[in-house]
Amino acid sequence: MACLHANGWGFYAHRLINYQAVFLLPPEMMVLYKPNINFLAEHAVDADKRRYIVEAEASRHYIDLDRYGNFPFDSLPKVWDSAVAKFGEDTLTAHGIVPWHVQAMMSRLTKAFADRNQQQILKLSADIGHYISDAHVPLHACSNYNGQQTNQQGIHAFWESRIPELLAETEFDLWLGTSAYIDKPGTFIWNIVLQSAAAADTVLQMEASLSNKISPDQKFAFEERLGKISRQYSSYFSRQYNNALQGMVERRLRQSMFAVASYWYTAWVNAGKPNLQNLNNTEPTATETADYEALNKAWQSGKMLGREH
Numbered sequence: 001m002a003c004l005h006a007n008g009w010g011f012y013a014h015r016l017i018n019y020q021a022v023f024l025l026p027p028e029m030m031v032l033y034k035p036n037i038n039f040l041a042e043h044a045v046d047a048d049k050r051r052y053i054v055e056a057e058a059s060r061h062y063i064d065l066d067r068y069g070n071f072p073f074d075s076l077p078k079v080w081d082s083a084v085a086k087f088g089e090d091t092l093t094a095h096g097i098v099p100w101h102v103q104a105m106m107s108r109l110t111k112a113f114a115d116r117n118q119q120q121i122l123k124l125s126a127d128i129g130h131y132i133s134d135a136h137v138p139l140h141a142c143s144n145y146n147g148q149q150t151n152q153q154g155i156h157a158f159w160e161s162r163i164p165e166l167l168a169e170t171e172f173d174l175w176l177g178t179s180a181y182i183d184k185p186g187t188f189i190w191n192i193v194l195q196s197a198a199a200a201d202t203v204l205q206m207e208a209s210l211s212n213k214i215s216p217d218q219k220f221a222f223e224e225r226l227g228k229i230s231r232q233y234s235s236y237f238s239r240q241y242n243n244a245l246q247g248m249v250e251r252r253l254r255q256s257m258f259a260v261a262s263y264w265y266t267a268w269v270n271a272g273k274p275n276l277q278n279l280n281n282t283e284p285t286a287t288e289t290a291d292y293e294a295l296n297k298a299w300q301s302g303k304m305l306g307r308e309h
């Protein structure tokens with residue numbers, strides 16, 4: 001089995017989500033987002049790269065909701081301060097904080113719009129797109145995140161990398177209408193992680209029952225991925241699995257794109273709909289450029305801190 005990091009939606013899907021989200025924006029936002037669409041796609045994975053230099057980064061990408069009992073996890077307060085009061089920050093951090101982190105990022109993005117700071121708007125848009133998308137992945141909402149408790153190691157990257165890479169552009173319908181204003185961004189992201197947690201069992205069970213029916217030599221094959229031949233889940237098995245999930249991967253991809261565009265749009269509206277054609281800080285500062293370079297260097301040569309998820 002090729003060593004594939006379990007990285008939230010894989011790099012491919014994260015880039016695709018941020019890219020496609022741009023097309024859901026109104027014209028007043030498109031004037032900034034369209035010319036910078038490649039930046040938004042490329043930097044969709046900065047949040048994962050940051051896990052190589054920032055210890056605290058890992059927990060921003062997931063939440064193990066099953067640590068808090070059963071669906072709908074009523075014992076867990078959804079408001080951060082109440083959750084801290086009940087469980088303590090260490091416990092919350094250990095089990096993941098993605099729904100709260102999305103809300104923190106939303107405040108920062110709204111401020112960047114209000115400050116009319118182009119570089120910050122783009123950077124924070126790329127980053128929040130990542131966290132929102134991670135929240136849509138079922139295995140980002142349960143503690144058995146890579147099937148390690150059920151002898152299904154590899155399922156994380158299978159669901160979020162292998163399937164989208166194989167099917168997104170050829171078989172999924174990724175076109176959506178427009179973004180929408182989100183009245184309650186906190187409630188919205190909590191609903192997403194609750195849906196993810198509810199789907200996690202299906203993600204695991206379907207793989208297990210297919211594996212019982214399909215022999216290992218049909219399940220795995222040497223096939224091309226990202227320009228290299230490697231042993232991985234076969235396209236046959238991948239398609240069978242995707243069918244068994246009845247469109248779940250496609251649906252979560254589409255919902256991610258809609259949610260990302262809608263958070264961007266909502267932050268812009270909440271900041272008073274600033275004119276995006278005439279912003280400050282249009283070019284990266286020397287510090288911003290150096291930060292991006294440091295991030296890439298750490299990612300290329302380093303070791304991931306915290307858990308791989």
Ligand SMILES: [Zn+2]
Nearest residue numbers: 007008061134
């Ligand atoms: Zn991630």
